Amino acid sequence: MNRNQQLFERAQRSIPGGVNSPVRAFKSVGGTPRFIDRAQGPYMWDADGKQYIDYIQSWGPMILGHGDADVVAAVQQAATRGFSFGAPTEGEVELAELICELLPSMEQVRLVSSGTEATMSAIRLARGFTGRSLLIKFEGCYHGHSDSLLVKAGSGLLTFGQTSSAGVPEEIARHTLVLPFNDLPALEAVFAEKGAEIAAVIIEPFAGNMNLIAPGEAYHRRLRELCTASGAVLIFDEVMTGFRVGLTGVQGRYGITPDLTTLGKVIGGGMPVGAFGGRRDIMAHIAPLGGVYQAGTLSGNPLAVTAGLVTLNKIRQPGFYETLSQRAARLAAGLQDAAREAGVVFSAQSMGSMFGLYFTAEVPQNFAEVTRSDIARFNAFFHAMLDEGVYLAPSAYEAGFVSIVHDDAVIDATLAAARRAFARI
Incomplete structure (x- = not known):
């Protein structure tokens, strides 16, 4: 049993569901949540020492990356x-x-x-x-x-x-x-x-x-x-x-x-x-x-x-948001290209430094359309990316976030991981 599993079992004895906010439990995607030990820049490391490129960014606030x-x-x-x-x-x-x-x-x-x-x-x-x-x-x-x-x-x-x-x-x-x-x-x-x-x-x-x-x-x-x-x-x-x-x-x-x-x-x-x-x-x-x-x-x-x-x-420094938006847009476009190469029905978009990914042919326009996403395939993709060292939101109903330290090398590594993940699902 790895350290994440040990911590999750221990947490469930004293914390309802083992977590202090429901989405952290991985209930919708299955599996064991990762207990984060530390973070720096665009990366997080879990209790077993595994490194992840982080696209949750604490659900948004880490726009400068971790540990600025x-x-x-x-x-x-x-x-x-x-x-x-x-x-x-x-x-x-x-x-x-x-x-x-x-x-x-x-x-x-x-x-x-x-x-x-x-x-x-x-x-x-x-x-x-x-x-x-x-x-x-x-x-x-x-x-x-x-x-x-x-x-x-x-x-x-x-x-x-x-x-x-x-x-x-x-x-x-x-x-x-x-x-x-x-x-x-x-x-x-x-x-x-x-x-x-x-x-x-x-x-x-x-x-x-x-x-x-x-x-x-x-x-x-x-x-x-x-x-x-x-x-x-x-x-x-x-x-x-x-x-x-x-x-x-x-x-x-x-x-x-x-x-x-x-x-x-x-x-x-x-x-x-x-x-x-x-x-x-x-x-x-x-x-x-x-x-x-x-x-x-x-x-x-x-x-x-x-x-x-x-x-x-x-x-508020000049050029900050232009750079940030370009990186988020490049990520979304690259994910769409990777899915297309693998023959996976998928769409993505970005707005500023936020991005959405959907297992639908077109970007949804409301909640009803989002619920028609291929949730099972999203879950498979989530775990494949986790295995590849990329941490996405553990839910098909959450946006992702790019920070200013998600540079071209980080985006390239993410897209390479996505190509392997799409090929697996």
């Missing part, structure tokens, strides 16, 4: 001054100012400790601001595990959502409507029927949790128009896409101004952090200014803020 020397040095220095204070620091102000500078839709920002906390708080704020209860979300978009969001579609377009997790009361789910992603007629129909009841619409502007799916600029423009006309708050969940698809997120890429934005991942440089923010008049309703309560002892943690500040200042 500048981030590490800054965090080490910050640690000498204290781990946490429960009181404000200058670093919090600097990070908030930088976020507001890079994303002008965020006139004010509140730092929190996770993406889940950011989206939960943004929804509560939108409801407090509008005095309404109804939330609209989209099938296949994930915004964390708070009760209002663990909801799946009802039996018809205008039926309220049903809980997708035990422990979520039906009366909470009834305040959420779940719409098909990328379906403009469905969106317009719901606003025509219930526009005056809608407190907020929350959307991943590029979905990254049903693999990588983009609805396009026209869809977002119409969504913005409908929210404006009805008085609903438009929330862009850019926890994953923020500073991943570009320096100004999807909102800057498309020129759309959401009312609120949620962030995470990159703004912490690998440390636990999140944020929500937006229009000043809406943010004025959050405590201590207003009656919408939100608090957190570790919000604006000085180590996380330091890592985020160094990361954001490095990625």
Whole structure:
């Protein structure tokens, strides 16, 4: 029995399922999860010492790669001054100012400790601001595990959502409507029927949790128009896409101004952090200014803020995103070529430094199309790539991430491994 197996058996005795986040369990792909010992640059090493090219990148934040020397040095220095204070620091102000500078839709920002906390708080704020209860979300978009969001579609377009997790009361789910992603007629129909009841619409502007799916600029423009006309708050969940698809997120890429934005991942440089923010008049309703309560002892943690500040200042350098996007595009195109050579039905795409791979003839446009992927073949490919030393997301429903240190040599090695893997499946 190898070290990974030993650790997994040991973990299951004290941790439910042996993991502290479900996708880590490899349940959808089968096999034993890899317990990571260390990481550096584009690589990770597991408990058995096996090296992998890492395309999870801690689910997005490691845009500079693992162990960036500048981030590490800054965090080490910050640690000498204290781990946490429960009181404000200058670093919090600097990070908030930088976020507001890079994303002008965020006139004010509140730092929190996770993406889940950011989206939960943004929804509560939108409801407090509008005095309404109804939330609209989209099938296949994930915004964390708070009760209002663990909801799946009802039996018809205008039926309220049903809980997708035990422990979520039906009366909470009834305040959420779940719409098909990328379906403009469905969106317009719901606003025509219930526009005056809608407190907020929350959307991943590029979905990254049903693999990588983009609805396009026209869809977002119409969504913005409908929210404006009805008085609903438009929330862009850019926890994953923020500073991943570009320096100004999807909102800057498309020129759309959401009312609120949620962030995470990159703004912490690998440390636990999140944020929500937006229009000043809406943010004025959050405590201590207003009656919408939100608090957190570790919000604006000085180590996380330091890592985020160094990361954001490095990625804003000229040419950074052009290089990053070219590498992600080269990876996606190369994977398609490798699959074609092997006669495997496959498609791929990239947006900024994110990429999606699908065992379908065409890139899917919504969750229903993603579910028609050849999941068994994806699972076989995942394990073949793992054997080849390439670590992809252990699920057919997750996007991948490229860092700035995934250089041409790393991409070449990945594509060589993919050609061997496609030939095996």
